[in-house]
């Protein structure tokens with residue numbers, strides 16, 4: 094079987110089509126949901142440090158907002174396409190509906206190699222981009238968040254630019270901010286912790302004791318590291334981790350904090366004491382109870398799906414499994430927790446941040462973590478119940494739940510005028 098060419102948007106539209114068919118969705122509503130409501134393309138002019146002017150393409154795609162304001166990350170990297178950003182905005186709509194938080198989906202990006210920019214250049218770029226899409230943003234319109242190559246500092250610049258243009262401070266216009274300007278406790282760890290709450294629910298349903306479970310994680314970045322810490326706290330044995338340079342395996346278990354310290358010292362997880370170095374391919378094919386791809390898209394494909402030996406695959410990354418590999422894993426009886434459910438912890442705590450800003454409160458880490466656990470457990474159980482009822486895999490059930498909730502809101506509100 095050869096690899097099939099997918100674009101992110103053809104995959105997202107095929108998923109919507111499947112959910113629409115299963116739900117018996119009205120053809121008009123299906124058509125409405127297959128397009129974003131608004132795509133804003135902007136040209137961002139920036140004075141560079143060497144005195145010349147750089148011009149960069151930026152985009153913000155707003156998919157659907159029937160359940161609440163648009164919400165989604167902003168990413169900076171050189172080859173962003175409208176196709177990809179539109180697909181990600183659509184997935185955000187379903188993700189927010191599955192987590193049952195009152196948002197619609199959006200995504201934004203700027204085509205720029207941010208690693209080559211100074212901090213001052215990044216600040217000027219961010220502020221200019223925000224000024225160009227300002228009228229479409231706002232705490233009740235569209236609330237950005239960090240994504241690839243943007244961070245809490247970028248969000249602080251967004252908050253300040255929006256506030257300057259309004260004339261008063263509006264911390265609730267963006268999430269993922271530093272704590273000192275209204276960010277939430279627990280936001281950094283939220284996605285990784287949420288992944289492990291999902292794994293716990295899945296393990297309980299299949300009578301797998303997490304206390305004895307072995308876990309392999311691809312990618313020891315923000316999500317992968319915090320998933321490793323949360324898994325260890327739950328008693329699991331983290332036996333393998335990797336980064337872009339390769340991976341390590343230790344059947345006796347690893348201490349994630351020690352591995353991270355080694356990576357920070359040497360630039361790679363490889364060479365860690367007591368471990369065997371492996372390639373990323375070998376890491377994915379390791380025999381383990383739980384495999385967590387937490388790095389890139391398209392990692393489990395028709396080429397290697399047959400050699401995946403995990404009992405649970407928890408998609409922490411966005412789109413790590415291709416549609417063909419999905420089928421293979423399902424036939425092998427592997428339980429796959431789909432990305433739109435598995436990594437919704439980040440947007441859930443972003444929602445908590447927005448609520449805290451709107452009410453001028455600041456919750457403790459314990460409050461945030463306890464509310465996160467409740468939200469994720471509920472989302473997992475809703476998807477699991479639907480998958481049992483429909484006799485479908487978890488991805489199909491998650492899509493049906495997300496698309497179904499959005500479609501219901503459209504039906505209830507009606508079409509104006």
Ligand code: NAD
Pocket residue numbers: 284311312313314315316317335336337338339373387388389390409410411436437439440
């Ligand atoms: P990150 O940049 O902090 O970490 C990515 C990690 O992947 C790094 O350790 C990097 O070394 C590793 N990596 C890169 N190429 C690799 C390769 N070929 N093989 C193995 N590892 C490789 O990013 P992150 O925030 O942890 O995000 C990871 C994934 O999770 C992305 O797909 C992202 O879209 C998704 N996600 C993140 C969040 C969040 O809150 N950060 C929320 C939802 C989804």
